[in-house]
Amino acid sequence: MAIEIKAPVFPESVSDGEVATWHKSEGDSVSRDELIVEIETDKVVLEVVSPQDGVIKAIHVQQGDIVQSQQLLATIEAGAVEKPAMPGSASANNSAAVTSDGAEPEEIVSSAQLGPAARQLVDEHSLVVSEISGTGKSGRITKEDVVAYMAAKEDAPQVPEQQALPAEPVGHSSERVEKRVPMTRMRAKIAERLLDATQQTAMLSTFNEVNMAPVMALRSKYKEQFEKTHHGTRLGFMGFFVKAACEALKRYPAVNASIDDHDIVYHGYQDIGVAVSTETGLVVPVLRDADFMSLADVEAAVRDLGQRARDNKLSIDDITGGTFTVTNGGVFGSLLSTPILNPPQTGILGMHKIQDRPMAVDGEIVIQPMMYLALTYDHRIIDGKTAVQFLVAIKDLIEDPARILLQL
Template identity: 50%
Template sequence: MTTEVRVPTLGESVTEATVATWFKKPGDSVAVDEMLCELETDKVTVEVPSPAAGTLGEIVAAEGETVGVDALLATITEAGAGDAPAAKPAAKEDAASEAPAQGGGDTVDVMVPTLGESVTEATVSSWFKAVGDSVSRDEMLCELETDKVSVEVPAPADGVLAEIVAPEGTTVDASAKLAVISSSGAAPAAGKTDTAPADGKQYSLPEAGTPNLSKDVKDGPAAEKAMTEAGLSRDQVQGTGRDGRATKEDVAKAAAAAASATSAAPAPAAAPRGPVAAEDEAREERVKMTRLRQTIARRLKDSQNTAAMLTTYNEVDMTEVMALRNEYKDLFLKKHGVKLGFMSFFTKACCHALKEVPEVNAEIDGTDIVYKNFVHMGIAAGTPTGLVVPVIRDADNLSFADIEKQIAEKGARARDGKLSMAEMQGGTFTISNGGVYGSLMSSPILNPPQSGILGMHKIQDRPMVINGEIKIRPMMYLALSYDHRIVDGKGAVTFLVRVKEALEDPRRLLMDL
């Protein structure tokens, strides 16, 4: 039986790729999910795994060729097929130890799903099933946590969860194996795992100065990038690919071996956190930060270190917006099927102001200022696991109803951890509503590389002087944090004033005034 190897989905708007490296050659034995080749697109490098176990037959797209999505790359003659080459008797034992036992097709590997552009690793946060549990196809097995989103991993087949390769708390890369499902209900035969060879020997680093790579053979770009990020030289990586090429898996194993080799050395003393009484320490609870919380902490600190951040304040009388909302909210809900909230008014007001003060919607790229002739509005949303910012694209061209629908839909999926990475990228300006939590005044932190963020706060009745008379008005403080490297004080104040004017007289939004 012959199985085709085709170009996988390359990502949004990416239609073609170049074959960078083949790790196997015709006639080589391959296992399920073993990396066959590496493709290069304009933005990312994509590794192509084997869809079946067997022998690599014909390579249709050679190295250097440009191929489209779903193009044929190669063929595989599956093991056991009539036209498959007979295995050499002396190699039977080796082959059995080199590939995970397939049980005649009775076992299925559970792999890390696609995590999104630029996301290379995740942490296993929880397993919903235990070893020995029965599972159904598409039933959720576990949940992975990346820097921004949570990813649920479904079962690829019916059967019994025979082995969990990556327990909770394990950090896995984008091509790692998570578990094994046995369709027959039997545990898989012991074989090679992702971290140890079949002979039982621990992976060790090659001796310095003895690389196993010919000077005429070049590693794939993904492996080279992984070596750079891990701080490893080529001499430290044992290549297992074609002609001794290093793969990302080889780099990961070498990095793990290097880490274990240095772990015996005494670790530097951690910074003291101050004296803690024994009875107090016994009542403390230490919890590891989630990947999302670590990313939030890093990005917020990077924002403070990079931008010349400054905040300016104003206040807005919400009387007219509240009156307009109360008058039309029932009709709005009946016609559009979504509630009329305050966020659509603020989104519209900000889009209106950004047209007059475009630098607040721009960003700095080296020594250039990049002005955006569109508004991709980020709406900050609090979730049980941390703050995320889904993006409403081309918000300046949307109606009130379209904005409210997208806010409701994206907000619900943000709370459920269902947002994709693409939905949280590309924002040009952000609105953060601390008022829903009761905040009266705050200074929001920029969301890099954006140059502006508007902070909303709670609506509070306050005495105001109106035409010489003291009246009670529903007031809200507004805060605009901005990057002073690109936005001057005049521009920031003008922006806030235009937002204030549009909200205090919503008819301005209709007249584009």
């Protein structure tokens, strides 16, 4: 019985997708729920799996093709037995480790076993895929595997100087190497949205600093008990800032609003987006009704969404919507930045690196763990006074975390 494999149903916000990676070839056997192909949309990479056991009889679209919602991708013969691979096929090539001239083939791992980011690195540096060990699912080679391989190769002992060929003096090469690589669909969309945000909003940023000592003391005191009580969920800083943002958004609803044509839409709920860096770009999964979530719920959800983002497991619903965004550049060492709005939202909070600095406390100079906070807002609907008061409210809540619980 032939089964048609179709592209997922895209929501209204996604018009089409690009075939990113085929994990199977024609004639390959597949198991139920086994990954067949990845479709990259403007927002996420969607995985298409087999509905049941069978053999790939025909592939109707190729890698790089643009597909519409519910477009036919492949046909599976249910319950069929895999046919022997024909000479020259992907399966036949992968079964041999040595070519006819006795040399190792340049690549004995099918490109379907490489993620898009890993494939790009391999192509850029002309690497031999067969030398790279994959740690991903079913032996798939990830970007981290390629980076680790390159680092290990750099650390390997070099050829003794007397055996090496004389190197051409630096600066005397007549060749200036360049490599042109097309943007991924997601990166292109991110670039488009960022440009739109700078051109279509009146962005302005205000700054403050927060003393992290109270939260750090609270975290240090309860982190072990918290993790045991909440089944392995770790107590971090993001939970405090998300809960503080929810409370501040209730007090200053303009920061939780959005512009729709000539109307201002005030949202009576707090759906907080948390920016996550992935191999393919920045994504912002959303915590729905974050104001009703406990601190443990927030920490667990942030960890889960972050991991699924890095594994390309997010759905369209996971990143759709959001009324306000929190981003933490401090994890990369950023001391201060001006985050860009995530339209149609009108506010985004930027967290930064915690750094010990001398501060005046009760007339004395003491060393305190300080963090700069940045609020970028759309000045079209948020006045400067409101923006500053909103940021000060978050500062007060973080410096006295009991206020978050008591909603003071």
